Amino acid sequence: MSRIEDLETFVAIIDAGSLTGAARKLGRSLQAVSRSLGALENDVGIELIHRTTRQCRPNEAGQAFYQRVKPALTDIIEARSEISDRRLEPRGLLKIGAPTLFGPDFLVPIIAEFMRSYPQIEVDLQLTDTFVDLAAEGFDLVVRIAQLPDSGLQGKRLGALRRVVFGAPSYLKDRGIPKHPGELRDHCCVVRTVDRQPGQWTFRAGGRPRKFSVNGSFRCNSMEGIYSAVRCGLGLGYSPLWQIKHMIDNGDVQIVLEDYEPEPVPIHVLWQENKFPPAKVRAFVDLLAKRLSLEGL
Numbered sequence: 001m002s003r004i005e006d007l008e009t010f011v012a013i014i015d016a017g018s019l020t021g022a023a024r025k026l027g028r029s030l031q032a033v034s035r036s037l038g039a040l041e042n043d044v045g046i047e048l049i050h051r052t053t054r055q056c057r058p059n060e061a062g063q064a065f066y067q068r069v070k071p072a073l074t075d076i077i078e079a080r081s082e083i084s085d086r087r088l089e090p091r092g093l094l095k096i097g098a099p100t101l102f103g104p105d106f107l108v109p110i111i112a113e114f115m116r117s118y119p120q121i122e123v124d125l126q127l128t129d130t131f132v133d134l135a136a137e138g139f140d141l142v143v144r145i146a147q148l149p150d151s152g153l154q155g156k157r158l159g160a161l162r163r164v165v166f167g168a169p170s171y172l173k174d175r176g177i178p179k180h181p182g183e184l185r186d187h188c189c190v191v192r193t194v195d196r197q198p199g200q201w202t203f204r205a206g207g208r209p210r211k212f213s214v215n216g217s218f219r220c221n222s223m224e225g226i227y228s229a230v231r232c233g234l235g236l237g238y239s240p241l242w243q244i245k246h247m248i249d250n251g252d253v254q255i256v257l258e259d260y261e262p263e264p265v266p267i268h269v270l271w272q273e274n275k276f277p278p279a280k281v282r283a284f285v286d287l288l289a290k291r292l293s294l295e296g297l
Contacts, residue, residue, distance in 0.1 A: 004076060009026065019033050037049065092280060102242070140278070142269070158288065184212055190234060209262055218234045230253060
């Protein structure tokens with residue numbers, strides 16, 4: 001099959017009327033143009049151009065071939081240029097997956113900035129707390145808050161997120177501030193019933209991770225309900241710090257047992273392993289890493 005370069009050379013020779021003119025137009029040597037034309041004629045098995053010392057003209061077969069090839073070649077060149085533009089300039093649909101609570105507060109403002117910078121970008125943000133399959137579900141990238149196994153995906157670490165115990169000032173004034181995770185057995189704790197191990201909170205004690213059993217008179221299946229209950233003084237809660245930072249800033253709750261916090265959970269942005277990631281993915285990942293400052297949050 002003829003190379004695109006040979007077809008480009010053939011069209012350029014006819015358009016320019018000579019090998020020399022084609023060489024000048026294409027920025028190639030005269031020898032390279034001559035070899036390219038010879039390779040094309042060998043491939044199709046017929047002479048296409050009559051050559052003289054001064055000019056080159058297509059014969060009947062060459063003229064017919066030219067009329068069929070030139071429009072197709074123009075389409076190929078335009079398609080190649082469009083693909084090159086897509087590689088360089090972010091455009092098209094960007095499908096992003098992110099945790100339900102994390103996405104609205106942390107990602108949407110960055111997505112808005114990204115879309116203002118690149119008007120040809122569209123975004124489909126899917127908020128879910130399950131691990132999606134990027135390839136099967138058509139995601140360009142996902143944000144995950146977890147220790148990650150080797151998944152065959154490319155990724156960038158965005159930071160690490162703390163998990164903390166917290167309580168309302170009224171509760172802590174009434175029941176006291178726990179000094180060690182073992183003291184939680186004497187406290188009311190608000191337990192999330194849909195956890196994998198409800199009532200088992202992880203701490204770092206004695207230089208290693210340890211689980212401590214907790215209980216209380218109020219349980220709930222949602223974090224929003226738990227936050228409201230803790231704010232109302234019904235007990236201590238256990239949560240990622242980023243989810244309750246606004247409550248801390250407002251003075252609604254305060255952190256306890258900071259010396260026993262477990263190892264922070266890493267947060268990553270992941271995308272399909274690809275030697276040449278699309279420009280939209282590269283540009284968004286760069287902006288995400290630049291705008292998010294999540295280490296120790």
